[in-house]
Amino acid sequence: MLDKLIGIYAAFFLGADIPRGVHSYRIDKCLSCNYLSTRASSLNWRDRLRKILFSPPFCTLCKCQIYEKTSQGREECALRKYKNEFPLWGRIYVKFNSKKKMNLTNLSGKQVQLNYDTDNAEYTVSLERISSEDKSYSFLLQLDFEAKDFKALKHLKNSCGSCIATKLVGIDGRKITTQTFVKNQGVLGTHTKYIYVGYLNEQEVLIEERIKVVYVIF
Numbered sequence: 001m002l003d004k005l006i007g008i009y010a011a012f013f014l015g016a017d018i019p020r021g022v023h024s025y026r027i028d029k030c031l032s033c034n035y036l037s038t039r040a041s042s043l044n045w046r047d048r049l050r051k052i053l054f055s056p057p058f059c060t061l062c063k064c065q066i067y068e069k070t071s072q073g074r075e076e077c078a079l080r081k082y083k084n085e086f087p088l089w090g091r092i093y094v095k096f097n098s099k100k101k102m103n104l105t106n107l108s109g110k111q112v113q114l115n116y117d118t119d120n121a122e123y124t125v126s127l128e129r130i131s132s133e134d135k136s137y138s139f140l141l142q143l144d145f146e147a148k149d150f151k152a153l154k155h156l157k158n159s160c161g162s163c164i165a166t167k168l169v170g171i172d173g174r175k176i177t178t179q180t181f182v183k184n185q186g187v188l189g190t191h192t193k194y195i196y197v198g199y200l201n202e203q204e205v206l207i208e209e210r211i212k213v214v215y216v217i218f
């Protein structure tokens with residue numbers, strides 16, 4: 001609830017925190033969605049009243065005004081939460097208020113959905129569905145270590161050498177940019193692979209974070 005209130009405050013008073021191109025991409029998706037208030041075939045009485053009283057279009061699932069909702073990197077399309085379907089646009093950032101975790105940003109501009117599962121303390125990157133005719137798919141992630149004890153990147157590894165590969169693109173202080181390639185081996189269905197990020201803290205202790213990568217080849 002607190003996150004939701006912070007998001008509403010940021011959207012209305014601080015403005016967009018994502019690149020303009022990403023914002024336009026998300027708005028276009030909402031404008032063509034049948035859950036948008038201006039396109040929905042049936043509305044309940046509250047939504048009908050709201051539509052009459054307020055002009056800005058809103059999502060009939062989460063009830064947010066779409067221009068503001070799409071302007072925030074932490075937000076995601078409501079389909080996952082309300083319909084358990086893959087969202088039409090993804091979360092750009094996984095950011096923590098505590099300074100103890102690795103923050104993630106999707107830099108690729110593609111439909112890449114980022115999440116952090118607090119129960120399993122696990123990062124997840126879900127990719128849009130990959131056609132069996134596409135030979136490969138790649139995405140860029142920025143890993144941003146806010147922890148004061150980050151000293152140096154030690155390794156980037158993957159769980160499977162033949163179907164996923166991650167390389168270092170650049171390091172800027174505690175910001176590390178990586179590119180991950182998913183190779184289509186012609187096996188249809190859902191695949192789960194991992195990226196392992198190892199780094200040293202100031203006491204020279206090796207710490208490893210794991211990022212789960214989920215994709216569907218159809």
Ligand code: SF4
Nearest residue numbers: 030033059077078088
């Ligand atoms: S947030 Fe998702 S479900 Fe809601 S209007 Fe936008 S695209 Fe449709």
